[in-house]
Amino acid sequence: MTGTAHIEDAAEMSEPVEACARPRAPLGLLAELTYRCPLQCPYCSNPLAMEKGAKELSAAEWGDLFRQAASLGVLQVHLSGGEPCLRPDLEDILKSAVDAGLYTNLITSGVTLTRERLENLAKLGLDHVQLSIQHTDVGKADLISGYPGGVAKKRDVARWTIELGLPLTINAVVHRHNIEDLPALIDYAVEVGAGRIEIANTQYYAWALKNRAALIPTREQFYKSLEIVNEAKERLKGILVFDVVSHDHYAVRPKPCMGGWGRNLIDVSPTGKVMPCHACETIPGITVETIRDKTLADIWIKGDAFNKYRGTKWMKEPCRSCDRREIDWGGCRCQALAVTGDPCNADPACALSDWHKEFAGIAETESSAPPPPFIYRRIGVPAE
Ligand code: SF4
Numbered sequence: 001m002t003g004t005a006h007i008e009d010a011a012e013m014s015e016p017v018e019a020c021a022r023p024r025a026p027l028g029l030l031a032e033l034t035y036r037c038p039l040q041c042p043y044c045s046n047p048l049a050m051e052k053g054a055k056e057l058s059a060a061e062w063g064d065l066f067r068q069a070a071s072l073g074v075l076q077v078h079l080s081g082g083e084p085c086l087r088p089d090l091e092d093i094l095k096s097a098v099d100a101g102l103y104t105n106l107i108t109s110g111v112t113l114t115r116e117r118l119e120n121l122a123k124l125g126l127d128h129v130q131l132s133i134q135h136t137d138v139g140k141a142d143l144i145s146g147y148p149g150g151v152a153k154k155r156d157v158a159r160w161t162i163e164l165g166l167p168l169t170i171n172a173v174v175h176r177h178n179i180e181d182l183p184a185l186i187d188y189a190v191e192v193g194a195g196r197i198e199i200a201n202t203q204y205y206a207w208a209l210k211n212r213a214a215l216i217p218t219r220e221q222f223y224k225s226l227e228i229v230n231e232a233k234e235r236l237k238g239i240l241v242f243d244v245v246s247h248d249h250y251a252v253r254p255k256p257c258m259g260g261w262g263r264n265l266i267d268v269s270p271t272g273k274v275m276p277c278h279a280c281e282t283i284p285g286i287t288v289e290t291i292r293d294k295t296l297a298d299i300w301i302k303g304d305a306f307n308k309y310r311g312t313k314w315m316k317e318p319c320r321s322c323d324r325r326e327i328d329w330g331g332c333r334c335q336a337l338a339v340t341g342d343p344c345n346a347d348p349a350c351a352l353s354d355w356h357k358e359f360a361g362i363a364e365t366e367s368s369a370p371p372p373p374f375i376y377r378r379i380g381v382p383a384e
């Protein structure tokens, strides 16, 4: 059965929908299994106010959610966090996703994995591993992650992944402390046998926004990094696939944030909040529902958070009459709110936004000053 058929089945089970009848089926689900993590990356996208000891969904609750997701049309589940390997019941959670027929991707820092555990996950049906790296240099990696000894451990995890026959993606968040070392990060991905590298310029939300002045590269550094990536893409055709997330402050047009609000992706927090985007709770007045209270189909089709900025009806000018409005969907609502004060404005990453010049100017000013020390990401510690 196709995804569309699934969502139509789900829609028939529900009340008539006013805001957006029969949205298309979601493709992917980001399962944030826990916010706990041994690393303390200053660019982490987890919320600033992570509750200590909050009641995480059980393996049985994740299993039920995955079955609902599969019947709604979801094809892939990304097991993420925090660090998903800190869940002692990760095996049960993975198995339920595999049994539901979902393609499974483990997004991990790797530092707590053992070969035995990874082998067991592979036997249970894990489809793909996405391993994050901070740097190839030990001192710089330890400084960025706030965790000593990660480099050697990550190399082991990459090697085990390949030995076990699993596809591997290397993920590197890029900022002023590693952007000039991009060639080494790309070489690393080739050396360890990855088939794909995700080079993600830092997105300035949550902890990254707190650390913006410490992280933001100069415009020249960013343009140079594009040259490096373009050269490497050409040279490594057939060896390594590149997935690049651009730098908002130096962009001309925004990204289609989350592939368009409420169009492709569902984010589920450790305690079961079902969201169109992990930062959406920063938008005042948005009602986020949980899988403990409602079905996934109900929340996807009728939920306030998903319908608030789905489609184009909510848009103001210049997005409303722009011919890119169904390409980038006006960019990011959370960034529009943070910079312009109104989530219905165009993302300031867009050169057509009245705030774009100021937005780009912030980057120029902060990146030309010496970087302040990192504010490390910690649970239960106020980020101020
Ligand atoms: S970005 Fe760093 S601190 Fe945040 S979850 Fe990933 S590895 Fe942990």
Ligand code: SF4
Binding pocket: 253, 254, 318, 319, 320, 322, 323, 324, 325, 326, 328, 329, 330, 331, 346, 347, 350, 351, 352, 353
């Ligand atoms: S005006 Fe809006 S829709 Fe047009 S390119 Fe800019 S952000 Fe995208």
